[in-house]
Amino acid sequence: MELFPSNSNINFMRVRYASLAAVALLMLASLFFLGTKGFNYALDFTGGTATEIEFAEPVDVEQVRQRLETAGYTGAVVQTFGAGNDIVIRLQPQEPGEDAAATREYSGAAILAAAQPEGNPGKVLRSDFVGPQIGNELALNGVYAAIFVVLGFLAYIWARFELKFAIAAILTTLVDLLVVCGWFALSQHEFDLTVLAGILSVMGFSINDTIVVFDRVRENFRSLKLEPKEILNKSVNQTLSRTIITSFVAFLTILALYLYGGQSLKGMAESQMIGIVFGTLSSIFVACPLLLLMGVTKQDLMPRAKDDIEAELARRP
Numbered sequence: 152m153e154l155f156p157s158n159s160n161i162n163f164m165r166v167r168y169a170s171l172a173a174v175a176l177l178m179l180a181s182l183f184f185l186g187t188k189g190f191n192y193a194l195d196f197t198g199g200t201a202t203e204i205e206f207a208e209p210v211d212v213e214q215v216r217q218r219l220e221t222a223g224y225t226g227a228v229v230q231t232f233g234a235g236n237d238i239v240i241r242l243q244p245q246e247p248g249e250d251a252a253a254t255r256e257y258s259g260a261a262i263l264a265a266a267q268p269e270g271n272p273g274k275v276l277r278s279d280f281v282g283p284q285i286g287n288e289l290a291l292n293g294v295y296a297a298i299f300v301v302l303g304f305l306a307y308i309w310a311r312f313e314l315k316f317a318i319a320a321i322l323t324t325l326v327d328l329l330v331v332c333g334w335f336a337l338s339q340h341e342f343d344l345t346v347l348a349g350i351l352s353v354m355g356f357s358i359n360d361t362i363v364v365f366d367r368v369r370e371n372f373r374s375l376k377l378e379p380k381e382i383l384n385k386s387v388n389q390t391l392s393r394t395i396i397t398s399f400v401a402f403l404t405i406l407a408l409y410l411y412g413g414q415s416l417k418g419m420a421e422s423q424m425i426g427i428v429f430g431t432l433s434s435i436f437v438a439c440p441l442l443l444l445m446g447v448t449k450q451d452l453m454p455r456a457k458d459d460i461e462a463e464l465a466r467r468p
Contacts, residue, residue: 159391164384167440174326174437181333188336193343196290199243200280202262206273209235215266222265229266232414237276239414240266293347300351301325304358312365319441320361323433327357330429331422341418349419353426356401360434364390368439372449379447383439391435398431 194201212229215238219227228241240262259278267273301321309317331350335342367386375382402424409420 159388161388162384163387163435164380164440164443167443170436171440178326178329181329184333184336188339190336190342191339193341194241194243195343197243199241200278202240202259202278203276204238204240204263204266204273205276206236206271208271210238210268210271212238214268218268219265224262224265230414289344296351300354308362312369315442315445315447316365319438319445320358320365322441323361323438324354324357326433326437327426327430328354331426334425335422340421343418345416345419346422349422350426352423353430356427357430357433360394360430361438363393364434364438380443383443387435387439394431394434398427402427
């Protein structure tokens with residue numbers, strides 16, 4: 152199945168400067184929002200209590216929030232998950248440094264007693280407390296995980312395609328990562344561990360799509376006697392159908408997760424959907440233009456063979 156014929160000749164390289172300029176503006180905007188607003192960190196990173204309660208009958212979320220405010224639990228985040236009678240209550244302790252006192256005050260039983268409407272009994276399904284120190288460790292581990300993934304990608308692509316390809320692929324992946332992070336900073340949607348997992352998966356999807364295009368670039372450099380600009384343009388056109396079909400199917404899967412996966416998975420699905428869209432666009436409009444900007448040639452793909460030939464010629468009398 153082909154949405155676009157493999158011999159199509161859309162001139163993507165013609166708009167390379169415009170596409171790179173647009174990407175640069177997106178990156179600057181993302182950095183601006185990250186610097187001014189930052190993430191709306193969830194309890195996974197800030198510390199606090201998450202309590203899941205199942206009531207006998209559906210409840211009004213706003214009514215539960217007002218009851219918690221009256222009981223002294225200010226700033227409570229109340230959300231439904233699953234059926235209308237299942238809710239999750241997220242609270243940040245007023246004195247997070249005193250872990251033992253916070254645990255007693257914010258126990259599941261105490262929260263249930265404050266939130267339970269009259270005539271609608273409920274039971275606590277789960278109540279977890281995350282201390283601020285643990286939250287800081289999780290945030291730091293998330294940064295380490297992202298750095299580890301980037302370095303692993305760089306080493307793998309460098310070994311497979313040579314350095315210019317590795318640099319272009321990593322820059323393309325970082326563009327997708329930064330755009331997703333900028334969206335969460337702009338929208339102030341809750342940033343938790345599931346969102347972090349979604350961002351890491353976006354990096355994997357983006358690098359995979361870029362590698363497919365680069366693989367075709369390598370094949371065409373070895374089999375066609377054309378200028379680098381024409382080689383790159385032809386490679387993008389030949390992989391265009393595969394790129395769009397794969398991304399569309401993946402997007403539909405994540406969209407179903409976003410719509411029906413419940414509140415706990417909504418952030419992860421949101422990050423993945425944005426990442427899939429920008430990952431597809433970046434593999435078309437960013438990856439190969441970056442290669443062209445760095446002056447890629449056929450010799451960049453086979454430096455070892457070239458060195459072997461020169462060494463053999465030097466040994467001859």
